[in-house]
Amino acid sequence: MDLRNALKKINFVSRYQKICSTYNDFDNSLRGNRKELYDSVLAKFGYNLKYFSRENFYRIVSHSNDYEFGLQLILKDGLVEPMIDVRKGDIYLAPDGRFDFIPEKMGIEFNRKKYNLPKYTSEQELEEILREIFSIYEDIKRELQEAEANLN
Numbered sequence: 616m617d618l619r620n621a622l623k624k625i626n627f628v629s630r631y632q633k634i635c636s637t638y639n640d641f642d643n644s645l646r647g648n649r650k651e652l653y654d655s656v657l658a659k660f661g662y663n664l665k666y667f668s669r670e671n672f673y674r675i676v677s678h679s680n681d682y683e684f685g686l687q688l689i690l691k692d693g694l695v696e697p698m699i700d701v702r703k704g705d706i707y708l709a710p711d712g713r714f715d716f717i718p719e720k721m722g723i724e725f726n727r728k729k730y731n732l733p734k735y736t737s738e739q740e741l742e743e744i745l746r747e748i749f750s751i752y753e754d755i756k757r758e759l760q761e762a763e764a765n766l767n
Contacts, residue, residue, distance in 0.1 A: 618701060618708045619721055621758040627751060628718045628725060634747045635715070635730035644693020644734040645741075653690045656742050660749055675752075679760055686752050688745075694732045695741070697748045701759065714748075 648671070657664055662675045675686045681703050689696035701708045710720030715732065718725030735741040
């Protein structure tokens, strides 16, 4: 079992490409590590996040039936680097990893130079980017749970 069907059903590639296309102002992005800002914005979404200070990332893990859904976010220098992993029992489902590598792993042509990581210039843009990323995350979870229910 893999994630390809779920990712295709939720239009993962086009959705992520749209986020990167909409939020791409690198020259005016918010530089530096702004952990207080990140904490404040992330708190608005109500997830149980864990911050790993050594590696400088946030991680969300949720469980449903036999699934474990993980989302990591590196927020730094005006960039949002999202990564996903899904595990069913002891098996990690593919494709996983950084969002901008997933299309290639799915065999879909994707211009990573143009659509790599979304860039934010303000708190509002960071919140909008995260809202879209969390929407993708939730849709992946929902799609896999529905597919599982239809098998039973």
